[in-house]
Amino acid sequence: MKISFDLDDTLIPAQKHFATEPMNWLQRLLGVEPIRLGTIELMKQLKSEGHGICIYTTSFRIEFSIRLAFWTYGVVLREVINQSKHDRILKEKRNFYSKFPPAFDIDLHVDDSPGLAIEGRRFNFRTVIIEDDNIDWMLTVRQAVQK
Numbered sequence: 001m002k003i004s005f006d007l008d009d010t011l012i013p014a015q016k017h018f019a020t021e022p023m024n025w026l027q028r029l030l031g032v033e034p035i036r037l038g039t040i041e042l043m044k045q046l047k048s049e050g051h052g053i054c055i056y057t058t059s060f061r062i063e064f065s066i067r068l069a070f071w072t073y074g075v076v077l078r079e080v081i082n083q084s085k086h087d088r089i090l091k092e093k094r095n096f097y098s099k100f101p102p103a104f105d106i107d108l109h110v111d112d113s114p115g116l117a118i119e120g121r122r123f124n125f126r127t128v129i130i131e132d133d134n135i136d137w138m139l140t141v142r143q144a145v146q147k
Ligand SMILES: [Mg+2]
Pocket: 006, 007, 008, 009, 010, 111, 112, 113
């Protein structure tokens, strides 16, 4: 499966608060953003099972910076979709969806936004919504992958 993760408030704390992975000197030097505790273990597990890990964010973070950040954590990403790429691929439909994973052959998208689950039901794509207080969030994702 191709699995995508949202960044803000799913993997990277913005408005919400959750524990993050410890950072090394290189990450501090590069100004890499902290990511949610458990992300690396989860992504490595999923990759070892043959899944492709992607980032799908509505932010304009540069693709290279996102790839570099995850690389410093030891994760090579399959694909990175930011708002520019979303706009470029979806063209005139870009404002019709906040995210549209099927346009990138993504089978499952992990996000914090309940609104996206509604879009998923309406437009027929699979989402897993993670609450900020879900300490078993890795299990929630794994169960959705296994379904
Ligand atoms: Mg979000």
